[in-house]
Amino acid sequence: MSRIITVGLDGSRESLAAANWAARESLLRDLPCRLVHAWELQSYDYPTAYAPPTGPDLQRHWAERVPREAEEDLRRRYPGLRVSADQVDGQPVPVLLAAADDAELLVIGSRGLSGIGGFLVGSVALSVVAHATNPVVLVRAEEPDASGPRPAEPPYGKVVLGLDLRRPADALIEFAFDAAARRASALRVIQGWTPPAHYGLDTGFGYTSGAVTLGLGGELAAQEAGGLTDALRPWREKFPGVEVTEKSVIGGAAHHLVEAAAAAGLLVIGRRNRDSAIGTHLGPVAHAVMHHAAAPVAVVPHD
Structure with missing residues (x-):
C-alpha cells in the first residue's frame, strides 16, 4: 500500500466533489492525491461536468480530458497539492479495487437523492465499498458552482x-x-x-x-x-x-x-x-x- 489518497473520477459532479474532498484530505495528511478515471466507469445517465461526445475516437478523447482537466482545476484551487491523474482502461470495479489496494484511502462520489437527503449508491460504489481492502469514503455532490475561485474552506465538522x-x-x-x-x-x-x-x-x-x-x-x-x-x-x-x-x-x-x-x-x-x-x-x-x-x-x- 502506498501513502496516497486516490479518487475515482468519472466526470460527474459527485466525483468532482469527491476529488475536492480528497484534495483537502491530502493536504491535511500531507500526502499526494491521485485521480483515476476508468474508461468504462461512466454510464452517462446522469449529469456530468463535461458532456460526453459520440463516436469511439471522441469518446477516447473525452475520457482522457476528464482527469486532465480535473487535475488542472485542483492545482488551481489547492496550491501546494501534489496531484496526478491517470486514465485507466478497464471495468470500473476492478480498476477502482486495484486503486484502493494501492492507496491509504479511496474516495468516490455518491449521488444525492433530491428531496430525500440520502445517497443513491450504485452497483459500482457498493461493490467497491464491499470488497476494498482499505478505507473508502463516499462523498455527495457539492452545490454549484465549483468552477470559480476556491472559497475559504469551512472549518472541519x-x-x-x-x-x-x-x-x-x-x-x-x-x-x-x-x-x-x-x-x-x-x-x-x-x-x-x-x-x-x-x-x-x-x-x-x-x-x-x-x-x-x-x-x-x-x-x-x-x-x-x-x-x-x-x-x-x-x-x-x-x-x-x-x-x-x-x-x-x-x-x-x-x-x-x-x-x-x-x-x-x-x-x-x-x-x-x-x-x-x-x-x-x-x-x-x-x-x-x-x-x-x-x-x-x-x-x-x-x-
Missing part, C-alpha cells in the same frame, strides 16, 4: 463513529480518532446494542417497550455504556487532545448515526472482512448510513 462493541475493531476506532485529531475536531461515538428478547425489544423496528428501560433493562443499559467507556479508554489516552462524547442506544444505531451526521464533517463506520467474493458484505446499518447520511461516509474494513 465533528467526526462521528458508529461502533459495535461485539466487534470493537482497532483499525476502525483508530481511523476515527486519527481523523478527529487531524481536524482538531470533536469525536462522537455511537453504539447500538440489543438486549435479550424477553426484555421487550421490538426486533423488527428497533423500538423498545418500557420494560427495557426499567429494572434489569436499566442495569443492562448501564453495563453497555460502561463497556463503551472501557473500549474507548486506551484511545482517549493515545489521542488526549480529542474531545470525545459517547452515546449508547438500544436497538439499531442507523437512524442515530444519520441524525448525528447531519451536523458532522465525517461519519465513520466499519465493515467486516469476509473470505467470500459473493455478496455485498454490508450489513443493514452500513446500507442505511450510506444511503441517508448527509456527511461523507468512511467505510473501514476490519477483521
Whole structure:
C-alpha cells in the first residue's frame, strides 16, 4: 500500500466533489492525491461536468480530458497539492479495487437523492465499498458552482463513529480518532446494542417497550455504556487532545448515526472482512448510513 489518497473520477459532479474532498484530505495528511478515471466507469445517465461526445475516437478523447482537466482545476484551487491523474482502461470495479489496494484511502462520489437527503449508491460504489481492502469514503455532490475561485474552506465538522462493541475493531476506532485529531475536531461515538428478547425489544423496528428501560433493562443499559467507556479508554489516552462524547442506544444505531451526521464533517463506520467474493458484505446499518447520511461516509474494513 502506498501513502496516497486516490479518487475515482468519472466526470460527474459527485466525483468532482469527491476529488475536492480528497484534495483537502491530502493536504491535511500531507500526502499526494491521485485521480483515476476508468474508461468504462461512466454510464452517462446522469449529469456530468463535461458532456460526453459520440463516436469511439471522441469518446477516447473525452475520457482522457476528464482527469486532465480535473487535475488542472485542483492545482488551481489547492496550491501546494501534489496531484496526478491517470486514465485507466478497464471495468470500473476492478480498476477502482486495484486503486484502493494501492492507496491509504479511496474516495468516490455518491449521488444525492433530491428531496430525500440520502445517497443513491450504485452497483459500482457498493461493490467497491464491499470488497476494498482499505478505507473508502463516499462523498455527495457539492452545490454549484465549483468552477470559480476556491472559497475559504469551512472549518472541519465533528467526526462521528458508529461502533459495535461485539466487534470493537482497532483499525476502525483508530481511523476515527486519527481523523478527529487531524481536524482538531470533536469525536462522537455511537453504539447500538440489543438486549435479550424477553426484555421487550421490538426486533423488527428497533423500538423498545418500557420494560427495557426499567429494572434489569436499566442495569443492562448501564453495563453497555460502561463497556463503551472501557473500549474507548486506551484511545482517549493515545489521542488526549480529542474531545470525545459517547452515546449508547438500544436497538439499531442507523437512524442515530444519520441524525448525528447531519451536523458532522465525517461519519465513520466499519465493515467486516469476509473470505467470500459473493455478496455485498454490508450489513443493514452500513446500507442505511450510506444511503441517508448527509456527511461523507468512511467505510473501514476490519477483521
